[in-house]
Structure formats: structure tokens, C-alpha cells
Amino acid sequence: MKKHLLALALVVLAMASAVAQRAITGKVTDQNGEVLIGASILAKGSTSGTVTDVDGTYSLSVPAGISTVVVSYTGFKTRELELGTSNVIDVSLDEALEELSEVVVTGLGIKKEKKALGYAVTTLGSAQIELKPEADIGRILRGKVPGVDINATSGLAGSGTNIVIRGYKSISGTNQPLFVVDGVPFNSETNSDRGFDTGGATASSRFLDLDPNNIAEVSVLKGLSATVLYGEAGRNGVILVTTKTGGGAPKNKKMEITLDQSFHFNEIASNPEFQNAYGNGFQNLASAAFSNWGAPFDPIYYGRNGLRDDGTIAHPYDRASAIPGFSTTWNEAFPEFKGVRYPYIAYEAPTGFFKRGQSKLTSLNVASNLGKGTSLSAAYSYLADEGFVPNNNLDKHNFSLGLNTKLANGLTLRSTFNFITSDRNSPPSGISFNSGPTGSSLFSELFYTPRSIDVLNLPFEDPINKASVYYRGDNGIQNPFWTLKNSNDNEVVRRFFGTINLGYDITDWLRIGYRLGLDTYGQTQRYAINKNGRQIPDGLLTTSNRLNYITDQLLSVSFNKDLGSNFSIDGLVGFNLRRDTRQSTFTTSTQQFVLGLLTHQNFINHNNSSSRSEENQLGALATFSLSYKDYLYLNMQARNDWTSTLEKKPLGCVSICEFVLHRFRSAAWYHQRRRCQLPETAFGLRYLGWLSQPIQYPQHFVN
Template structure:
């Protein structure tokens, strides 16, 4: 009876955890601790006059609360303990806090139409209930329907539109008008022939690589710079030589007999990236550079890789393997801040061979456990003792020396030119010819650029000069490249804009023969395989390589039937000089905000020597 009278005479106020207590009520926490909800209530009751009444076990499944030492307002502590739960909190004028669970509200069907700023229906808008995984999409006419409870929040999201939120109330019909997201609308890609579209609105995959990932890299070849930066882009080097050709394949091979190379488009000018292949005995399997090498990576503003077959529609059969769109700094025509600037970039890198063979150091030149002036390394052991040791080899003297290769030559020209070496002997020991021959090279890249804009931003210009000096780790292999580019853009009338760019590159590639064959004459072997298979005990770097009488090649072989790799590097080199010119001019007239009319002209010229 007393409990009934107490409740009957008490005024009760409905509150939330955020405003249950007076703002002046504070709780002191002596040390960091983790408490249950029940323990939090005990803490509050010990330091205040408040009493909590609730059903036993109500909070057994609630998460523990982490508290830090210090002072916290009681309202804040209660809100932290009871957050994200449907509870009804009431407090009497006698500071008694009653807590009970609220019955869960029934879901109701919420429907409506989603439109854009022009009141056109938006299909495919995502409608999601905040804090849950429940959601739906609008249909072709922008209609949606979803089950939600009163008090829940609906989130509407769509590409190119600002996110909208609506709280569910008693009204079961909620129409939403979305507004354009101007920042996201600026994210466009150049799909071909200068046509720009929103990146998420096109029907094929596009990957964009910004200039920060391209500039000042160790590689002077743009194709190799892109390696590993674009999913599905496979870049394969024909050789490890500086300036050697690279194959660029997007999403695998499409032809077993034809070209699989992607089409390059630079500032709207398309050109093929096929490797220039010469013919003849000297050139067999010696691929030269490809034309993407003519592009200076330091002059690139952006690269976009179009991977879908539909992306190549504007370029016909040439673009069937995918398209790599390159916008240069001089051809971008994008106005910036009202200022002029000049930048100078100088980079120096070490160019070293990546991998080398794992050579054995047990047996030297010869065969069948005996020294012989042959190609293999199956001769006597480098150890003196033992059944295969050099101590029992009659061709090696007691000091561990073997006959100089030229003293056993059957070539009269070699015997006559090196009569002083007849009877000479060399130390029978493992040599390091591979490392001594392929010493690290130096790559130096210099870039000077200038750009500026008019005071009103209606005109802009950009120009750059680049120079690449790549001395390879392979003797006789080098690349010198000069790039000059200039471009500008000007708004000559309210809706009329003119832009133009010109680009010139000169590439001078020198490379010794790389392939190996047995054609005879001057085609006797390539530089890399000759070093690779040289006998382990032969020091080819200190061996004479040139006949002092006629300047012909001399090598260790008895018949002198292979070229000396040092002689190859000095005398038998392929030299390719390429001059490339191309320029563009564009007249752009804006009919209105959404439609533009453009007249474009471009030309290209490629000269070989």
C-alpha cells in the first residue's frame, strides 16, 4: 500500500539519457576502468542523491563502458552507457530514475519519387536506412518503396548528386529532389577525340595516372613507367637494353598473328606503338625501340588507360586493343592561377643489371675433367688435389697456370698479330667476367618547363625542354633523347576558344648486337650470350679483343669463330636516329552550357635514319 501511495503522489517527467540530470551533476572517476551498465548506475548513486529503478538483468547484454580518470557530467555518462538503445527514462521530483524498454515500433511502407534539380526522375538511386543494411534502388521512373520505422533516417545517394537525408515520421510518402554535386561533376575523363565524360558515367573501365606518379622516374621510357600502375596493363621488355622496345598489352592477347599493342593518343594525335623491326642478318631478333619512347614522361599531365573494346570506337581497328590517352602539359590547355612559373628538374640514377647467373666456382674451362680451349666449363677442378684436380692435368703446370688461348689458335691472323703471347700462361682460377663486363651505367634526365596565364585567366601557355642521357650497363648501349614542346590556349570570344600545341623529339639509340646465331662473318654471336656462356676461368675483360693489324675481332676460341663481346660493343653497333614532329590545333565553340562544337586538325611526321 505504501509503494502505491508513493508512486501516486510522485510527479514523473519523461526524459532522455542526454538531459536526465541537471547540468551541474558531475561524477568523479578516480582511475581508468571498464564498467557494466549496472556498475555505472552504482557509481552515480554513490556520488549523487539519484536512485535507479529498472528490471533486473535488463542490461546484461549491454556492452561495457570504458571510462577514463577525471570528471564527467552525469548526463554524458548516462548517454554513453545507454546509447543506441530504445529505452524510456523517467525521473520523479524525488530524484528516482525509472528505466524501461520501449516496445519496438512497427515497420511501415515508405514510398516516393526521387528527381534531379530539373524535376526529371532518377533511376538507380540508392535508398538506405541509416545504421542498417536495409535498402533499395529507385526504378526507371524514380519510384522507390521501403519498410522503415518512425524515427529512422533514409539516405539517398546517386553519382553526381549530393547525398540527401530524410527522417521518417507519420507521413508514409516522402519525395526527394536531389541537387548536383559540382565537385564530383568535375571528375571527367577524355574518352577520345577530345570528348569528356564523367568517369562513373561511361560504360567501360578507365584508369587515370596522374603526373606525380610519372615524373622524375628512373625509366626514360613511358611504357616502363606505367608498369605496375594500371591493373590489367602488361608491359613486357623485349631486352634489358636501354631504349629497347616494350610491348604494352591491355587485358591479354587478342591476336596470335597480328599486333596486340595498345594505341597511343597524345593530345588527340593517335600513333601506333609497334616496335620498329629491321631485317637482315645483323638485325635478326634485335628489336629496336618503340615509338612510345619518344614521349618525355616529365611533360605528361595525365595518362588515362581505356580498357574496354567500346572505348576504341572512335579509333576503329587501330584502337581495338585498348587506348592509352596522354595529355601533355603543353597540350592540356587548362587555365590555372594568374601567375607564371619556371621549373627545372635534374635527376641522376644508377642503371645496373637486375639479376645475374649463379655461377659455379669448382671447375674451369675444358671438358671431361681436363683443361681444353673449348666453350664449356667442365675442365679440371680448381683444387690442386683429387682425381679431377688441376695437379694431375698435364695442360696445367705446377704453378697452376694454363696456356694462353691465343697460343693454341689455329687462325694465322691471330698467331701473327700476337706472336708475343706464344708460350704465355694464365692463372687457372675462377674469374668474375660477368660483373666486370656489365658495370653500372648512369642515367641523367633534365627537364626545364615554363607556364603562365593571363590576368583574367582567359589565356594560358606552357613550354618544356627535356633531355635524357642514358648510358646503359651494357657497353656500347646508350640512348640520347631531346624533347621540345610548346602549347597554348586562348578564349578569343565569349564562346570561342582556340588552342594549339607542337611537339618535337629526337631519339638517338645505339646498341650492340644482342642475338646469338652462327651465321658466320660479322654476325658471330651477340654481346649478352657471349659473356653469359664464357668459360668460368677466362678473364674476357682483360683479354685482347682487337687485332692490331686489321682491327678485326679476336677471341679465345681456337678457330676464332666467335666475336669478342668487347669488340662487338665497340665496332658492331646498331644506330637508330628518329625525328618525330606532331602538332594539333583546335577551335572550340560553346553552343550552350552542355553542347560544344569543335573543329580539330592534327598532323604527324616520323623520320628515321
């Protein structure tokens, strides 16, 4: 039993990366020996990375062939270190004060000098994002941003990614940060909720829809100070994405055309370390049956412990009994195995089940300056990603268009439009039995196979009834090859999102702006399994159709003015209106008529359900900054939200305030958070005290 539990636990390692790895550890400090918490350590040329813990220590698995690690921390010079023979690498970083004067993108797309901020912002350019062997931006950021924990739910193509900024903040709710693309909140959730289960195949995250090769810059905002202007939606942090089509064409070039092609291979990282001492059987007796452990493989046991003198046992398929669920006997279905002896040896590990995957990415970017303040940009990319597991693939097309122009008399227009299609296929791939509604999982079925069973060369289906057959004929374990042939999870997404920005310069220091953003997508998910399997003998078909529609509007007035030679002020006041509409339909069918025909009309029983929700939110927000000689800064931010998911009395709103006073030094700034009160929620509770994180709106009041 212990060996089986160990095999299941190691399955996660089998999907972590594509190559063998070397483990290194160490500590990161500054020049004074003080530990640096959240420093980033990245294996150069790979996606393998980590951050230091509260003691400044780290542990990193470096893929084979990688000889350099990159260590970075905000406000310090980045170091590249060549790996030697030692696996313990301590690093000391020097301060780089000049880096703090760079301009970064903050909340609502406001650009400020980093030294004027009282919070942490990490910015990545396109060179750190493009042409990577990952389909989604979440995995590309892994190991590049201090304080951000990014984990893939599996190694399969198109699977989901979990992003957590500065630790978990909710036990039952989401901990994913808010994505904002070209100024508009972007729906990045994983749609496997509301009763629809993916059958053990992990659902994709919707930031998979972003095209990494069309991203000009990514800024990660951490903590309440950085995300106040986004209200409750930014409680888990905010990731700002500026696309190339949204940023406009390069000002110093009339036209620029970029064509990129990349090709990557991926393989399973490792298999569980199987034992080769004992085979299948019952309490030290060799047998094709299974209960706990069989005889050792040592030849000294030949002629006893259930073994013949030649070290063989009865063939697993040599049985006079009927195949479960059918009148056909094993000997009738497989007459070729009747009376055949089966060598009782440790067979080859089932690595032959997997294949070498490959990923092909083609991207084209065109940007042109048309003159008179007008620029046009367009981008297209195609990704074909085949995983290392058979029948796992992702096809994705991204189309983007951007237009920036000066209309007349200080009026400007910026707009972006994006269309995405994606098609993902995956077999059941949970890491244990009872994954999903069928309880089937390729990995558990495969790695749970005893060493004395040659799973790669045994028939997987009854030639008469096409039923699953396996060495445990009476125990409900499905043959992984039958699962691969007869079950599938398919997800098709069609998505459009875009933004229109109008701006008017009233004076050289005062500007009014209006932004309209739209994000809508339809998602069809289908999980199917034929009848005659072991977990659900009658078959199952589940389909889900979802339509998400989000509109986001912002009306703002911004100012930026020097008050003499010593003081300067800047700020923004605005109103934000957001509407989020969701519609879903679900159909589950059971008891299949004809094997192989997976349509709802081919099933006897049907269960239909649907849901619709609408949430409206109005927000009032303001930010103000006062600077004295570019040395002393006073920053204030506030937002108040009125939402349809809170009771109208007493206030029906959530307030978030932030007050920051700091001076520009290499380190040393302090916060003073203003005490705010939240209204009573539906539970009759009142949130008092120092506000460090906003609450999540109760979803049962969505109307």
C-alpha cells in the first residue's frame, strides 16, 4: 500500500517541467548582510524560478543544461551567476538608486516616477515575455516578479495557472489578481464552477486568451496602496498589461514589421521511482489478482509462493469467468491467452505511454505612423501546442488592431480591438482516482499498475463489446488506454475585448477623459465518456455553454501642475461604472444507446439547468499627489463603490482609503492608513479597524 501511495504522490512531479533538474539553495542579502525577502531567482533561459522567503533563503530546481541563474530585487542591481560544482549559492546584491527614477505604470494606467511611489511595482518589458515556450502570460511571469507565487495546475497544454500575490487572502473565495488590459479590467477566471466538472482535466485560465507576443509591458501592483483605485476587484493585487497594438507605433519609425517563429519540445520530466522487488498478488503469493503484495521477483521463489518452476503465473486474461457487465467470458474474448503462462517479472516502467510534445508559435506585428499624429498597428499569432500526453492539444488564434489619432483641438482617440479563438482537448488527467464525475484518471490508472503487469502490451478493450479490460477485471479500475480512446474534455472559446479612449486637453495641465471597455466571450465545454467503462458503465455526456459580458466605463478629470520651483501636484478624479452579466446552460446525459456516438440524442436520461446573473457597480475614486523638490511625497487615494450585491441600507457601499507620506531614500518609507468604516453587510456585521484588504462582495446577492 505504501508503494502505491508513493507512486500517486509522485505523479505531480511527472507534470512539472520538461527536463531533468538540479536543486540549488542559498540566501540573498544586501551589501550590509540584511536579508532580502521576495528576491527573484530565475534559471536563465527557462521558466524555472522562485523567490526568497522571510529568512531570505531560497530553493530552486535548475533544468539540465542551464548554467546561469539571474537574481534580482527591486531597487538593487541584477546579478547573473554562473553555476559551479556547489549547490549552495549565497548572493549579495548592491543597491541601484538610479533605477528608482524610472517611470512606471500605476493604477488606472497613470504613469509616475517609481521614486514617487510608496508601494512596490514590478515592470517587465516585451523582451522578457516574447517567444517563450508557454501559452499564457501567467506562466511566463513565473520566477520574474518578487512576491508573486505562480503555479501551473498541471503540465498539460492549455491547463490552468494559479497566481497569488503576497500570500492567500481568502479561504473560500478567489485569490487570483485582477488583470487590466489596456486600461480595462479583463476577466481571467477559471470557468469550472457552478456545478460543471471537467472530469479531472484541469480547466484553463482565461488569461490564456492574451497573446504574449503582443504585450509591450506588464506591471504588477502589490498591496492595497497600489490597488486602491480598483476597489474590491483589486483586493488580490493587479496585473496591468499594455499591448503593442494598444501602445501605438514607434514614434521614430514610419513602419515596422516583425515576423517571429518559434518551435519548442516538451517531455514528461520524470516518472515515479518504481520498486522492482515485489510483484502483484496476495500476501506474498504471486497472482494476476491484486490485494496487497505478491512474491518477490527473486528466482529463489520459483516453484513456490504461487510461481511455477519457470517463474510464471496464469495470464491475467486467462479466466473462465464473465467480463463484468457482460455474458462474454474472458476466454471467449481472448482465446489466444487461454492456458498461456505469464512471466512474473518487473516489466518496463510505462514511460512509453507518453510522447514528445511540441509547440509551434507564429506571430506577425505591423505598426505604421500615418502622419498627423495618427498611428495604426495590427498583430496576429497562431499557437499549436501538443502536450506530452496523447490527445492533449491547444490551438489558438489571436487577432489585434489598434488606432491612435489626434482628432482636432486637443482631442485624441485611442482604441484597441482583439479577437481570440481557442480549442483545447485533454483526456482525464487528475492525479488520483475519483477525479471528476467518472472517477477516471490517466495518471492514477497508469502509475497504479503493479510492476508485474505489462500495461503497455496488454489488450485494453474487449474485442466483442469494446468494454474496458484490465488485470483487475473485477475491481473497477479502468485501463488507461481505454480511457484515452473513449473519454475527452473539449473547450472552445470565442472572445472579443477592446477599448475606446477619448481625451481632451482643456489646458496644458488639465485633461478630461472617457474610456469605454468591452470584454465578452462565449465558452463551450464538453466532457464525454463512452459506455462500457468501469467507472460509469452506461456512459456520460456533459456540456456547458457560458456567455460572459462585461462593460466598463470611466469618466475622469486629471491634472498635473508645477507650483513654483519646489512643489508640484498631480491627481485624478473619476467615476467608474461596470456591468457584469453571465449566462450559463448545462446539460448532462446518461445511459448511452450506441457506443461511439457522443450526442445528447444518443442518451436516455437528460438533466438540464441554466443560470443568469447581473452585477452593477458604480465607483467614485480620487488620487492626489504632492511633491516637494522631488524628495518628499504625499500620496492620497480613495474609492467608494455602490454595488447591486450589497444591501441598500445603511449605505450599500464599500469604502477604501489610503494615505501615504514618504521621502525618497534607498529604503525607509512609512505608511499611515486612515481608519475607514465599511457598511453593514448582509450578515449584519460591520468591518472596523485599520483597512489592509477590502472584503469580497457576497455573491448570493447577485441579481
